[in-house]
Amino acid sequence: MTRFEYDNTVRDLLGDDTHPASALPPEEEALGFNNQASALVVSELLAEKYLTVAEDIARRAVEGDKLLALLGCDNGDCIDSFLASFGKRAWRRPLAADELERLAALYQTGHDLDPNAADLERVRDGVRLVLSAFLQSPHFLYRPEFGLPETEREGAYQLGPYEIASRLSYMLWNSMPDAELFAAADEGRLGTKEDVAREARRMLTDARVRSMALNFHEQWLKLSRLKTVTKDPAVYPMFDAALKHQMRSDTLLFMDEVLFFGSGTVDEMLGGLLTQASWLTVNASTNGSNPVTRGKFVREQLLCQILLPPPAEMEIKPPPVDPTKTTRERFAQHRDDPACSVCHQLTDLIGYGFEHYDGIGQWRDTENGLPIDATGEIVDAKGIEGPFDGVTELADKLAQSPQVRDCVVLQWFRFGYGRGEIEEDEANIDDLRAAFSDAGFDVRELLVALTQTDAFLYRKPVEEDSP
Amino acid sequence: MKRRRFLQGAAGVMVGLPFLSSLVPDAEAAPGPKRIIFFFTPLGTVKKKWWPLLPGGAEFAPSGSTHDAYIMNEILEPLSGKKDKLLILDGVDMPSAYEGPGDAHQLGIGHALTGVPLLEGDLFQYGCGMGTVGWGGGQSIDQRIAEHVLSTDLVSFGSLELGVQVDGDTVSHRINYEGPGFPIQPDNDPRSVFDRVFNHPPDFGALKVERGHVLDFVMDDYARLRSRLGGDDRYKLDGHLASVEAVAKRLDAPPIVYEGACQMPDVSGAPDDHMENEDMPAIGQLQMDLLSMAVTCKATRVATLQWRDCFSNKTFPWLGIFDGHHQLSHTNESSASDQAKLTTIYRWYAEQFAYFIGKLDAVDEGGVSALDNSLVVWCTDIAHGQSHARLKMPYVIAGTGGGYLKTGRYLDLGGESHLNLLVTLANAMGLPLTSFGMPEFCSGEIAAIKA
Numbered sequence: 001m002t003r004f005e006y007d008n009t010v011r012d013l014l015g016d017d018t019h020p021a022s023a024l025p026p027e028e029e030a031l032g033f034n035n036q037a038s039a040l041v042v043s044e045l046l047a048e049k050y051l052t053v054a055e056d057i058a059r060r061a062v063e064g065d066k067l068l069a070l071l072g073c074d075n076g077d078c079i080d081s082f083l084a085s086f087g088k089r090a091w092r093r094p095l096a097a098d099e100l101e102r103l104a105a106l107y108q109t110g111h112d113l114d115p116n117a118a119d120l121e122r123v124r125d126g127v128r129l130v131l132s133a134f135l136q137s138p139h140f141l142y143r144p145e146f147g148l149p150e151t152e153r154e155g156a157y158q159l160g161p162y163e164i165a166s167r168l169s170y171m172l173w174n175s176m177p178d179a180e181l182f183a184a185a186d187e188g189r190l191g192t193k194e195d196v197a198r199e200a201r202r203m204l205t206d207a208r209v210r211s212m213a214l215n216f217h218e219q220w221l222k223l224s225r226l227k228t229v230t231k232d233p234a235v236y237p238m239f240d241a242a243l244k245h246q247m248r249s250d251t252l253l254f255m256d257e258v259l260f261f262g263s264g265t266v267d268e269m270l271g272g273l274l275t276q277a278s279w280l281t282v283n284a285s286t287n288g289s290n291p292v293t294r295g296k297f298v299r300e301q302l303l304c305q306i307l308l309p310p311p312a313e314m315e316i317k318p319p320p321v322d323p324t325k326t327t328r329e330r331f332a333q334h335r336d337d338p339a340c341s342v343c344h345q346l347t348d349l350i351g352y353g354f355e356h357y358d359g360i361g362q363w364r365d366t367e368n369g370l371p372i373d374a375t376g377e378i379v380d381a382k383g384i385e386g387p388f389d390g391v392t393e394l395a396d397k398l399a400q401s402p403q404v405r406d407c408v409v410l411q412w413f414r415f416g417y418g419r420g421e422i423e424e425d426e427a428n429i430d431d432l433r434a435a436f437s438d439a440g441f442d443v444r445e446l447l448v449a450l451t452q453t454d455a456f457l458y459r460k461p462v463e464e465d466s467p
Numbered sequence: 468m469k470r471r472r473f474l475q476g477a478a479g480v481m482v483g484l485p486f487l488s489s490l491v492p493d494a495e496a497a498p499g500p501k502r503i504i505f506f507f508t509p510l511g512t513v514k515k516k517w518w519p520l521l522p523g524g525a526e527f528a529p530s531g532s533t534h535d536a537y538i539m540n541e542i543l544e545p546l547s548g549k550k551d552k553l554l555i556l557d558g559v560d561m562p563s564a565y566e567g568p569g570d571a572h573q574l575g576i577g578h579a580l581t582g583v584p585l586l587e588g589d590l591f592q593y594g595c596g597m598g599t600v601g602w603g604g605g606q607s608i609d610q611r612i613a614e615h616v617l618s619t620d621l622v623s624f625g626s627l628e629l630g631v632q633v634d635g636d637t638v639s640h641r642i643n644y645e646g647p648g649f650p651i652q653p654d655n656d657p658r659s660v661f662d663r664v665f666n667h668p669p670d671f672g673a674l675k676v677e678r679g680h681v682l683d684f685v686m687d688d689y690a691r692l693r694s695r696l697g698g699d700d701r702y703k704l705d706g707h708l709a710s711v712e713a714v715a716k717r718l719d720a721p722p723i724v725y726e727g728a729c730q731m732p733d734v735s736g737a738p739d740d741h742m743e744n745e746d747m748p749a750i751g752q753l754q755m756d757l758l759s760m761a762v763t764c765k766a767t768r769v770a771t772l773q774w775r776d777c778f779s780n781k782t783f784p785w786l787g788i789f790d791g792h793h794q795l796s797h798t799n800e801s802s803a804s805d806q807a808k809l810t811t812i813y814r815w816y817a818e819q820f821a822y823f824i825g826k827l828d829a830v831d832e833g834g835v836s837a838l839d840n841s842l843v844v845w846c847t848d849i850a851h852g853q854s855h856a857r858l859k860m861p862y863v864i865a866g867t868g869g870g871y872l873k874t875g876r877y878l879d880l881g882g883e884s885h886l887n888l889l890v891t892l893a894n895a896m897g898l899p900l901t902s903f904g905m906p907e908f909c910s911g912e913i914a915a916i917k918a
Contacts, residue, residue: 025654027636031591036590041648041703041706047707051681051714102687109680129680132681133685136681137688138704142704227742228634230782232789286791462695462700
């Protein structure tokens with residue numbers, strides 16, 4: 001579970017909105033996302049933090065009157081029913097008899113720690129210990145899935161109702177299932193694709209999907225770098241923490257606006273995205289704009305293209321700031337020298353489109369007194385090759401690009417499923433692309449489509465004892 | 468994946484602890500155990516400003532020069548006062564770091580302490596290059612040594628991994644590994660380090676009992692679940708279980724005895740944001756204070772202190788340098804002003820190294836200092852920014868490891884494999900290894916640096 005998911009889950013499970021996961025160390029990051037299951041590991045540091053954070057959450061959850069509200073009674077009489085009902089929410093499925101027994105024994109141990117304490121305090125201690133254990137268990141921190149062997153089809157099992165419920169809630173809300181989803185699982189209403197789609201659409205109307213989407217965009221567009229980017233104070237004296245904060249808020253508000261109050265389509269998003277101060281700032285030099293980094297971002301993050309490395313012996317250094325030239329002119333060698341242009345045409349010719357925006361995203365009509373030339377050209381991108389002038393035209397072209405649309409699908413696949421695509425996913429991805437296209441490239445429909453693939457609804461059987 | 472044995476349950480915890488303070492006759496003169504600390508700075512150095520010089524400063528000192536026969540060059544000048552306690556080593560290659568996947572930096576940092584190929588995989592793109600790679604492919608030497616220490620000593624922490632603004636969580640940012648595919652992240656936050664190592668509440672006895680019960684339950688959960696899984700899932704859960712076991716075992720470790728040189732550190736002045744670029748010097752100093760005290764108090768005997776990372780484009784505003792470090796490292800020798808900036812950066816790192824070893828050297832452990840009993844190993848990912856070479860890596864080792872190494876010299880080891888260096892360091896720490904990492908690049912100890 002990532003820190004974001006942990007905070008959301010604890011909020012939904014116990015009403016604790018203190019963001020306890022901010023005490024946890026950052027997650028390992030792969031494919032540009034912090035939720036790629038195969039990259040995440042639990043070191044001793046993280047295990048220790050899970051312990052101390054769980055203790056703190058448990059302590060807060062049983063403080064004063066909260067114990068009664070949580071437990072349902074003020075003595076040990078209702079412990080068994082508490083363990084079953086709370087346990088089902090904490091571990092997102094009904095608990096087995098042996099699990100309930102072990103939990104009851106732990107409760108008793110906690111209860112018996114201080115025989116001289118008042119009865120209510122002894123109950124409190126017992127519940128506190130049990131809560132602490134619930135939150136460190138693999139059944140809380142992970143999503144163990146086994147599938148239903150009786151549904152075997154072509155070597156894969158359909159996922160069980162509680163497993164589907166968790167997949168839905170963590171993908172669409174980055175949090176645990178709600179009461180509705182639990183009820184649907186209890187009552188066998190998650191067994192068909194239509195059932196799943198129905199729940200997904202319901203979930204799209206909940207505010208939690210918006211914070212999930214913001215989490216996705218912040219990672220996809222690498223906006224977190226805004227926090228640590230530095231600029232030369234001689235060139236940008238106004239660039240401070242407050243400005244950074246403002247830039248970030250603006251971008252998140254914009255995303256929210258498009259996705260949940262606007263059309264939700266890639267077109268609408270691209271136009272505004274590429275002129276966000278946050279994005280322009282992160283993709284720039286410390287002392288100016290940078291057509292190379294901006295073009296590179298468009299290639300890698302929007303077109304999902306991989307760029308060749310510069311030759312090993314090459315000196316990679318932006319040309320020094322020259323008060324008699326514009327940035328475009330300073331980077332001339334990338335155009336004029338064939339050794340450079342073979343690669344740099346891919347990045348710089350796109351990056352020039354942003355030249356009206358300086359190193360912190362401010363509009364400029366001139367640079368060093370010289371007029372800005374923001375014409376550029378897209379090469380090597382199916383269907384949208386050709387010249388453009390400025391960001392608006394560039395964004396329009398990109399919005400029409402099948403590669404950008406496919407790239408959006410791929411990024412959501414990786415983030416939504418917590419893994420990279422493998423060969424066997426080809427059919428799944430084709431289905432997603434088709435659904436996206438049919439929906440006019442509305443991201444919200446893509447989210448529903450993500451719940452309809454075999455990759456989402458089925459899994460291979462768990463192989464015990466394999467090395 | 469190694470398993471650490473954990474002491475079953477809370478009963479019998481207090482039996483057999485050797486560290487009751489009344490038994491220590493004279494705290495100041497108590498002998499000290501050996502420690503090893505890896506001190507990592509990214510992106511190599513500027514050799515022309517690093518090689519020691521002959522007195523007069525006009526020529527470089529030859530290999531084999533003893534400390535009284537050379538003077539420090541610009542970068543290592545802050546260490547002039549400790550020349551007799553240093554081994555300055557040039558000519559150590561990392562041949563393993565040319566094998567297997569990874570870009571130059573990933574290879575450099577990934578092999579520095581492991582010496583085995585990185586895992587194949589799709590997790591990470593090359594930072595500069597075309598290709599993908601997984602995590603590091605083996606246990607790092609510090610963890611191997613830590614296991615050995617834990618098997619013989621009731622030390623609180625098998626190892627500690629601290630960071631100073633390590634700003635990223637991919638294979639390009641990790642130097643320590645529990646095992647293949649199992650990176651250890653550094654703790655960048657001094658307040659967190661303080662809480663973990665030093666800050667025990669007054670009712671810790673009761674808390675320990677509770678934790679023991681909860682962790683017993685939790686470990687049981689992991690053991691039961693992992694037996695129902697296979698392959699990568701089982702491996703991952705095994706790793707998690709081993710981590711919980713290590714935390715549980717630590718409940719039984721002896722508490723720190725604050726007397727003599729071992730005193731509780733003070734982190735109350737720590738900057739609010741431990742990743743704020745400008746505050747790096749303050750954060751670095753706090754981490755060094757915490758680490759040197761942890762080592763002095765014998766809370767751990769194995770540690771790594773990692774300064775930033777290979778792709779760091781963080782700047783050094785307090786040195787008047789506003790270029791990103793990674794960007795600067797790519798410049799070549801024709802740019803004198805950029806080389807001067809890099810020199811300034813590495814000299815600043817030498818000042819930090821000097822500060823750290825100075826703290827250890829001030830601790831008397833029965834006539835020798837804590838530094839004398841230790842090995843503080845300054846290492847890096849590549850030798851030279853522009854070429855990304857993992858050959859002729861610059862190392863500085865401070866301390867003799869309790870008399871195992873012969874310091875006070877500058878040596879060019881002429882292409883010795885870094886795995887031989889790691890084996891020598893392990894042996895110095897009492898772990899008798901004859902080989903580590905890729906066997907084809909490891910022939911055993913380096914006799915030339917031994918006492």
